[in-house]
Amino acid sequence: MTYRFPSLNGLKAFEAAARHLSFKAAASELGVTAGAISQQVKRLEEALGISLFRRLPQGLLLTKEGEAYLPEVSKAFDLLTDATERVAPAMNGRKLSIGISQSILDKLPKGWPRHSPDLDPYVRETRVSDDVELIWTNDLDALLLDRSTRHNGLSEQEVCMQNCIEPLFFVTRPGLANCRQSRAIISELEC
Amino acid sequence: MTYRFPSLNGLKAFEAAARHLSFKAAASELGVTAGAISQQVKRLEEALGISLFRRLPQGLLLTKEGEAYLPEVSKAFDLLTDATERVAPAMNGRKLSIGISQSILDKLPKGWPRHSPDLDPYVRETRVSDDVELIWTNDLDALLLDRSTRHNGLSEQEVCMQNCIEPLFFVTRPGLANCRQSRAIISELEC
DNA sequence: AGCAAGGCTTAGATAATCTAAGTCTACAAA
DNA sequence: TTTGTAGACTTAGATTATCTAAGCCTTGCT
Numbered sequence: 001m002t003y004r005f006p007s008l009n010g011l012k013a014f015e016a017a018a019r020h021l022s023f024k025a026a027a028s029e030l031g032v033t034a035g036a037i038s039q040q041v042k043r044l045e046e047a048l049g050i051s052l053f054r055r056l057p058q059g060l061l062l063t064k065e066g067e068a069y070l071p072e073v074s075k076a077f078d079l080l081t082d083a084t085e086r087v088a089p090a091m092n093g094r095k096l097s098i099g100i101s102q103s104i105l106d107k108l109p110k111g112w113p114r115h116s117p118d119l120d121p122y123v124r125e126t127r128v129s130d131d132v133e134l135i136w137t138n139d140l141d142a143l144l145l146d147r148s149t150r151h152n153g154l155s156e157q158e159v160c161m162q163n164c165i166e167p168l169f170f171v172t173r174p175g176l177a178n179c180r181q182s183r184a185i186i187s188e189l190e191c
Numbered sequence: 192m193t194y195r196f197p198s199l200n201g202l203k204a205f206e207a208a209a210r211h212l213s214f215k216a217a218a219s220e221l222g223v224t225a226g227a228i229s230q231q232v233k234r235l236e237e238a239l240g241i242s243l244f245r246r247l248p249q250g251l252l253l254t255k256e257g258e259a260y261l262p263e264v265s266k267a268f269d270l271l272t273d274a275t276e277r278v279a280p281a282m283n284g285r286k287l288s289i290g291i292s293q294s295i296l297d298k299l300p301k302g303w304p305r306h307s308p309d310l311d312p313y314v315r316e317t318r319v320s321d322d323v324e325l326i327w328t329n330d331l332d333a334l335l336l337d338r339s340t341r342h343n344g345l346s347e348q349e350v351c352m353q354n355c356i357e358p359l360f361f362v363t364r365p366g367l368a369n370c371r372q373s374r375a376i377i378s379e380l381e382c
Numbered sequence: 383a384g385c386a387a388g389g390c391t392t393a394g395a396t397a398a399t400c401t402a403a404g405t406c407t408a409c410a411a412a
Numbered sequence: 413t414t415t416g417t418a419g420a421c422t423t424a425g426a427t428t429a430t431c432t433a434a435g436c437c438t439t440g441c442t
Contacts, residue, residue, distance in 0.1 A: 005199075005203070005271070005272070005275075006271075006275060007199065007398085008196075008198060008199025008200075008202075009199075009398090009399075011199075011271070012196070022419075022420095023419075023420070023421095024418080024419060024420085032399090032400065032401085033400070033401060033402080034419075034420080034421095035400075035401070035402080035421085035422085035423095036399070036400050036401075038420075038421065038422090039399075039400085039422095040399080042421095043398095043399095045364065048275070048278065048279035049279055049332075050278065050279050050364075051326075051364040055420065055421085056420090057406095057407050057408050057409090057419090057420075058408070058409085058419095059418095059419075059420080060419095060420085065278050065279075068277070068278055069274060069275075069278045072270060072271070072273070072274030072277075073271065073274060075270060076267045076268075076270040076271045076274070077267075079263060079266060079267040079270065080196070080197075080202070080263075080264065080267045081196070082263070083260060083263030083264060083267070084196075084197060084239070084260075086259070086263075087239065087241065087256050087259055087260045088239035088240055088241050088256075135242075138241050138242060138254060138255070138256055141240075173236065173241075173242040198429090200429090200430075213388080213389095214388075214389070215387085215388060215389085223430090223431065223432085224431070224432055224433080225388075225389080225390095226390085226391085226392095226431075226432070226433080227430070227431050227432075229389080229390065229391085230391095230430075230431085231430085233390095234429095234430095246389065246390085247389090248388090248389075248437095248438055248439050248440090249388095249439075249440090250388075250389080251388095251389085
């Protein structure tokens with residue numbers, strides 16, 4: 001198995017440019033400048049050792065090789081896109097489901113998190129629970145616990161609320177520990 | 192079409208780690224350290240908003256989502272690998288085919304480039320030609336001409352040989368202008 | 383107990399990538 | 413013919429992303 005793999009950015013740039021037959025249009029689609037596309041495509045051609053485009057003064061044309069490459073690259077990206085959407089429907093834009101242990105319910109402002117409009121975009125639902133297993137099954141995104149879970153592979157952040165002596169523990173999967181949603185929730189708790 | 196796309200490196204790291212169920216083994220396969228794999232996977236999980244692995248003290252396990260994701264990601268990589276090998280059989284390791292215009296044949300050391308063992312790894316064949324079209328069709332990788340081709344979308348580098356007043360022009364597709372092979376040939380010419 | 387394996391985190395270095403600004407050619411309208 | 417526009421290109425420098433290196437923790441073996 002070889003891992004001298006062309007870069008994703010290069011392939012993305014090629015795919016978009018080939019569809020539009022224009023670096024400028026590809027750039028706008030991908031939200032970068034045309035110079036970036038030009039460089040990416042050039043690097044890709046360099047890595048492959050062949051030309052993918054003919055640069056005519058009138059615009060772009062695919063070479064025979066580019067023509068052959070495009071449909072397969074597109075197909076691979078479609079596959080990845082579909083698989084990604086299936087496994088992570090809303091990518092990073094989604095709201096979290098949070099479990100709260102019974103014992104700390106009354107430490108939180110009543111109605112939390114509904115009382116704070118800041119958290120609306122980040123919290124889908126809350127539920128009374130302290131079962132870390134629900135995190136591993138992706139049924140919950142985070143837990144608010146009153147004691148440390150220690151050493152089980154989850155991320156755990158200590159949260160000190162303003163009017164409370166004992167800290168809370170914000171527990172998530174490692175990957176979610178530092179996402180926008182988690183940061184918003186923690187900073188709201190710390191008021 | 193969405194372009195909030197997980198990074199290729201992240202997906203590569205996930206795919207290798209999921210196959211081996213080990214960050215260390217994946218790292219060795221990809222030629223990086225385990226820390227890099229760990230970070231890549233974490234970033235990917237962050238981007239997707241889900242866990243792909245369960246990190247048990249005994250080692251890695253795939254979550255349900257990781258299990259579902261793996262085969263599709265693998266398939267996409269296989270597609271890209273196959274397509275890439277088809278369109279660029281030897282990736283960047285191949286030797287160049289060089290066209291030399293009749294008029295400068297006698298300016299070169301006799302037997303060029305065979306006289307120089309340095310160029311062996313970089314030159315497959317030479318042929319007498321000055322037809323830039325052969326470059327666009329990928330039949331030739333480069334041309335050595337005695338005059339500038341000006342403004343046709345190809346890259347052109349002026350080469351000044353030691354014992355020669357008039358310069359040569361090393362003409363390639365844009366993507367090949369700065370590759371290892373081209374650099375070796377040009378620096379050999381400039382002696 | 384002591385050690386190795388294999389996770390994890392972090393800072394800092396390195397490398398990849400992007401932007402911005404300027405060049406050039408072709409084409410079309412005045 | 414001249415002028416304006418569009419879209420390619422290059423380059424330097426800034427910004428990001430990524431990697432390494434070093435140290436920590438837990439498990440399981442000897």
